[in-house]
Amino acid sequence: MESFVTVYVDDARIAARVGGLRGCWSHLFADSSDELLLFAASIGLAGEWLQCGGEPEEHFDVTERVRRAALQAGAVPISxxxxxxxxxxxxxxxxxxxxxxxxxxxxxxxxxxxxxxx
Known part of the structure; x- marks a missing residue:
């Protein structure tokens, strides 16, 4: 039996400047660390960009463009x-x-x- 893990992307859209990028940021997270890292890599996110690794709030900060790519790749939208x-x-x-x-x-x-x- 195959088990499924859900990857989520929220709609936070927090306006901020992160490094050299200015934009509206949301959060990509999943039911498991492994699935989060695999999914993130599939949409071009580097593993070292993971925030709070190993903690309950483990996530990637994503711009609106990456948020849309995550949704297109199958992430579940969540408020x-x-x-x-x-x-x-x-x-x-x-x-x-x-x-x-x-x-x-x-x-x-x-x-x-x-x-x-x-």
Missing amino acids: AVDAGLLVLRRVTALRMLRPGFAGQVGMTSQAESAYSLM
Whole structure:
């Protein structure tokens, strides 16, 4: 039986200058690190651009052009709020599995705000 891993791209579109690139940035992430790295490579992202590797919020920052390429390659669109909730669920699961796991997540306050509305 083949298992499927989902790759997501959010709609954060945060305006920023990163290195020499100015643009609107979103986040590419997946259910597994291996799948994220494979997918990212398939759309031209270098592995060293991975942010927060090995953490629940592991992702690639992507420009709007790369976001569109990711969607065309099969990434699932997700809202920035839902992305934050997904990361929050990952942190919560890790805290349950590994007592003492603190988990610092960049989107936690936004995600916790959204989560409290549910």
